[in-house]
Amino acid sequence: MSFSSEIKQELNKNSNLTNKKMVEYELMGYLISGNIDFIGKNNIKFSTESEYNINRFSKLLSNLNILDHEIDIQGKIFTISFGKEDLLSRIDNNIENGIIKEDLGNFDEANKKALVRGAFLGGGSVNNPENKYHLEIVFTLRENAKYIADILKEYKIECKILDKN
Secondary structure (H helix, E strand, O other), X not given: OOHHHHHHHHHHHHOOOOOHHHHHHHHHHHHHEOOEEEEOOOEEEEEEOOHXXXXXXXXXXXXXXXXXXXXXXXXXXXXXXXXXHHHHHHHOOOEEOOEEOOOHHHOOHHHHHHHHHHHHHHHEEEOOXXXXXXXXXXXXXXXXXXXXXXXXXXXXXXXXXXOOO
């Protein structure tokens, strides 16, 4: 198991799902990651190689009473599909055209951490610290990468935003 997989597994075990607002922010983190596909007008699909991660995503959806979702396995890839309207009705005030629009000063530390956790679980990796830490999160939009970078800077975590082509 890779170091990133171990970290993601640990996050899945230790994160509390009782706070609905934190669950919404964690799902927003997943939504802005590079592993989300919008299928047509009405469906969203999240893909991962991690069984722990797909189960976490399913629990987040269920926690918000989004029960109509389907998990599929093809080879090593797990996917979960669900209705776009079901989720967007829950987080519509915080995200517009795929971009987080909420002012960072408007939400508390726990929700910021939930958002970063969701982004990392959705599209992140980290190298083993025996060499040197290297955290990477893939986002669909640069604006969201900057938003997460601003949160990380609050915790004295410096980062760069790189465009991959």
